[in-house]
Amino acid sequence: xxxxxxxxxxxxxxxxxxxxxxxxxxxxxxxxxxxxxxxxxxxxxxxxxxxxxxxxxxxxxxxxxxxxxxxxxxxxxxxxxxxxxxxxxxxxxxxxxxxxxxxxxxxxxxxxxxxxxxxxxxxxxxxxxxxxxxxxxxxxxxxxxxxxxxxxxxxxxxxxxxxxxxxxxxxxxxxxxxxxxxxxxxxxxxxxxxxxxxxxxxxxxxxxxxxxxxxxxxxxxxxxxxxxxxxxxxxxxxxxxxxxxxxxxxxxxxxxxxxxxxxxxxxxxxxxxxxxxxxxxxxxxxxxxxxxxxxxxxxxxxxxxxxxxxxxxxxxxxxxxxxxxxxxxxxxxxxxxxxxxxxxxxxxxxxxxxxxxxxxxxxxxxxxxxxxxxxxxxxxxxxxxxxxxxxxxxxxxxxxxxxxxxxxxxxxxxxxxxxxxxxxxxxxxxxxxxxxxxxxxxxxxxxxxxxxxxxxxxxxxxxxxxxxxxxxxxxxxxxxxxxxxxxxxxxxxxxxxxxxxxxxxxxxxxxxxxxxxxxxxxxxxxxxxxxxxxxxxxxxxxxxxxxxxxxxxxxxxxxxxxxxxxxxxxxxxxxxxxxxxxxxxxxxxxxxxxxxxxxxxx
Numbered sequence: 025x026x027x028x029x030x031x032x033x034x035x036x037x038x039x040x041x042x043x044x045x046x047x048x049x050x051x052x053x054x055x056x057x058x059x060x061x062x063x064x065x066x067x068x069x070x071x072x073x074x075x076x077x078x079x080x081x082x083x084x085x086x087x088x089x090x091x092x093x094x095x096x097x098x099x100x101x102x103x104x105x106x107x108x109x110x111x112x113x114x115x116x117x118x119x120x121x122x123x124x125x126x127x128x129x130x131x132x133x134x135x136x137x138x139x140x141x142x143x144x145x146x147x148x149x150x151x152x153x154x155x156x157x158x159x160x161x162x163x164x165x166x167x168x169x170x171x172x173x174x175x176x177x178x179x180x181x182x183x184x185x186x187x188x189x190x191x192x193x194x195x196x197x198x199x200x201x202x203x204x205x206x207x208x209x210x211x212x213x214x215x216x217x218x219x220x221x222x223x224x225x226x227x228x229x230x231x232x233x234x235x236x237x238x239x240x241x242x243x244x245x246x247x248x249x250x251x252x253x254x255x256x257x258x259x260x261x262x263x264x265x266x267x268x269x270x271x272x273x274x275x276x277x278x279x280x281x282x283x284x285x286x287x288x289x290x291x292x293x294x295x296x297x298x299x300x301x302x303x304x305x306x307x308x309x310x311x312x313x314x315x316x317x318x319x320x321x322x323x324x325x326x327x328x329x330x331x332x333x334x335x336x337x338x339x340x341x342x343x344x345x346x347x348x349x350x351x352x353x354x355x356x357x358x359x360x361x362x363x364x365x366x367x368x369x370x371x372x373x374x375x376x377x378x379x380x381x382x383x384x385x386x387x388x389x390x391x392x393x394x395x396x397x398x399x400x401x402x403x404x405x406x407x408x409x410x411x412x413x414x415x416x417x418x419x420x421x422x423x424x425x426x427x428x429x430x431x432x433x434x435x436x437x438x439x440x441x442x443x444x445x446x447x448x449x450x451x452x453x454x455x456x457x458x459x460x461x462x463x464x465x466x467x468x469x470x471x472x473x474x475x476x477x478x479x480x481x482x483x484x485x486x487x488x489x490x491x492x493x494x495x496x497x498x499x500x501x502x503x504x505x506x507x508x509x510x511x512x513x514x515x516x517x518x519x520x521x522x523x524x525x526x527x528x529x530x531x532x533x534x535x536x537x538x539x540x541x542x543x544x545x546x547x548x549x550x551x552x553x554x555x556x557x558x559x560x561x562x563x564x565x566x567x568x569x570x571x572x573x574x575x576x577x578x579x580x581x582x583x584x585x586x587x588x589x590x591x592x593x594x595x596x597x598x599x600x601x602x603x604x605x606x607x608x609x610x611x612x613x614x615x616x617x618x619x620x621x622x623x624x625x626x
Contacts, residue, residue, distance in 0.1 A: 025053065025368075025468045026076035026087040026099040029177075030135055030144050030167040032218045032225075034071045038177060045176045046075055052172065052344045054363040055469045057081075062088060064095050066142035070218070072097070072135065082368045084266060085472075089114035093139055096121070099169050100132030100154040101370070101474045105255075107262050125150075125215060125230050129259065129479045131464070133169060143219035150231040151453060151478055152212025153461040159207050163223045167210075171202050171347035180204055183624060186428065189421035189587050192616050194409050195351055196459035199428055203348045203623060212457060233453045234439035236487040244489055249502045255481040257290040263370050263474055270294040271371040271471065274310035274321065276517020278381075278500045279374025281313075283476060285507035287372075288317060294372075296321045305517035313514060326356050328556055332563045334359055339622065345469065348623030349462045353557065353615040357466045369471035375460045376477035379452050380486040380499040398437045401446050402430045413613030414606065416596065421587040444491040452483065492526045557615075558608045566599050573597035576621040584624065588617050 027049050029042060043063055050056045056075050063073035072095055076087045088097040096118035104111040104127055109120060117134060120127065124134065124147055131153040136145045146167060148156055158167045159174050166174045175181065187201035200208045210216070213231030264270050272287060273280045274296040287294045296319050300306045307323050314321035331338070341358045342350055350357075410425050411417075432454060436446045456478070464473050476482065482499070489498060501521060504512040523529040561569040576584075576593065596607050596614060607614065 025055065025472075026074050026097065027053070027056065027170055027173065028074035028097060028099055028133075028135065028168060029072070029173060030137075030146065030165075031071035032144055032165040032222070033069060033163045034065075034166075035164065036068070039065065039071070042071070042177050043073060045173055046073055048176075049075060049170065049173060053469050055081075055365055060087075064137060064139070066137060066139050070137050070142040070144050072137040072144065074099075077365075077368050081365060084110075084112070085368070086113045086115060089118050091118055094118055094121075095137045095139070096135070098132055098134045100130065100149070101263070101472045102128055102130045102132040102134070103259050103262050103474075105129050105259075105480070107258055110265075112266055131461075131473070131475055131478065138219075141219070143217060144225075146210070146214070146216045146225075147230075148210055148212055148214045150213045150480065151461075151483070152210070152214075152457045153464065153475065153478055155458075155461045155465070156210045157202060157207055158210055161206075165218065165225070171204060171207050172344065174207055175204055180206055182206075183583055183620075185583075185586070186424050188584060188620055189417075189424045190428065191349065191351075192587050192613065192620060193411060193413075193417055193421065193425050195353070195612055195616050196455070196462065197349050198454055198458050199432075203620070209458070212453065233449060234436075234441075236449070236484070237440040237442075237445065239484070239488055241488055241490045243493060244485070244498045244502055246502075246506075248485060248488075249506050252481050252485050252499070253286070253289075253503055253507055256476050256479065257286050257292070259474075259476060259479065260286055260372070261290055261292050264292050264294075266472075267367065267370045268293065271369055272296050273372070273374060274298055274313065274319075275300075275306040276304075276309040277306070277374070278497070278504075278516065279377030279477060280310075281511060281514070281516075282377065282500055282503055283372050283374055284313070284319075285504050285511055286476065288319075288511070289507040294320075297324055298322075299324045299326070301325065309515065309517055313511065316510070324360075326359055328559050328563075331356050331359060331560055332568065335560070335568055340626070342466075343619065343623050343626065346462055346465055348619060350466065351612070351615045351619045353612055354463070354466070355560075362470050365470050371467060371471045371473045373464060373473055373475050374477060375464065375475050376452075376456060376482065377500065379448060379456070379477065379483060380489075380494060381497045382448060382491065382495040383451050396443050398433055398443055398446075401443045402433045404447070405429050405433065405450065411613070413610040414596070415589055415592045416610060416613050416617065418587055418589055442491070445487070448487065448491070448494070492530070496522045496524060496526055496529050498524075557611055558604070561607075561611075561614075562604070569597060570599065572618045575625075576618060579621060579625055582621065582624065584617070584620050587620075593617065 029046055047061055050058055055077060057078035061075040065071045074097055096114045098114055102111040109116045130149060132149050133154050133156045134147045156169055157171050157174055159178055166177060168174050182205040183203060184201050184205040187197045187203045191197050213229050215228040215230050216225040218225045272283050272294045274284055275298055296314060298307050298310050302323060338355045338359050342355050406426055406429055412422055433446055436449050441449055467473050486499060523532055
């Protein structure tokens, strides 16, 4: 990993502060090597610095390259689309700068400082999954992949009303917001440049998702399938050159199985794993797959007891490394993070698969799609995403969150998207960009991560399919069928393949919903949860719950109480056993709220 800082018009008094705070990032990420810290300041205007994983550990990655005229560096996982040169080598990024960003894919940020005629340039990936933050104070700009670094240099501490409202309600921060006021997120598909006497960067959008509204929609052809499979496989093969072997999840679901198909068909070396309980379908099914295909496979089990025992250490790590934007709900994800690593790995993730299956749609919605308008989409998104968690969230925060959703829908309708496509645009370029983007940072200290289903070939193919057809999961279905037919026929942990006939699929799924509402399931799918999150709070005579409760209530003058109803919070966190069911029903909200308090005051 590479933590970087770009600054424009950085006052001389802050230069040493910036370097000190950057060096202190080792306390947050012990996997960083202090000796890799570098900086350069051109003409007292342009400033760049970074600190990264030790060179032998990161090799063959080269994060930083210096030439007579430039410093070029990157963070994240980056591939050259055609595989003609090694994009993970900053020297080659510098040599091919004029071809950027059109030749790149992945989840990344690339930057360049020009020495002679001082300038700064920054490129973000086309979705914006690799989060890059900025702060403007007068003519000074601070840009980094760490909110913590920006706020410690600038001493910006105020919380952002919309940011904390969205996090407490949805569990993630949307739009361009963070939890800190004035610290914003740079969108995806951006090329920014500061030069000369600029007080603002020149902004160029090399990719706008409104472009997807202009492409013709049609059914997926065999030729399309082969082309997508070839492109995705080539990217994975390219990345395998870095570490020799990739690390690939394998569950009972479709997304991880599609990744496995790419690797198996492409003969790409990989180690496969599942996080979960041995008795769950998410472990039993991939265990069978591993046996049939002779795959190196392991099951990682983290018990509730381990989570509870390591709560305090894991809590601090989760907050600091993710700038407070990942809830305690996911504390298990950082539990076994190694402090020292011998080799920086490369992990694949199936995040993004929902782009191609219409995650925010329902069969009923599609059956009546001809009558749906923008206001209907606003209502649907509001119903799905906005929850006051049993009165825990204040009405004003709910109002802010609704305004954010409605504004997004209105903008996409104005940009030419059909109402039904707005749902997938929101899922991809809002929820996935922000929720997915911050969540993948949880593994970055010990491994790079690549999301094949969040690349150009997959995203463009998904939006080229009409919404009613997209709902049948044609990309997953035909890619698996083409790549590894035997895996295509393996059972899934949940539902089987949807009907290939769009109308039949809608009728079948509508019928299933009706049956489930009256208590009947045509086929019973069970998912054994790996974690009992209410047990975390109520363990040790409710000690963790008691500590969280008291910590929050002691901050009686916090602005967070403008978002959270204190009386309801007190009731929900009461040790009264009669309130256990109420608490369990709104655990996600409670975890988000307590995360906010610890982020703001630790």
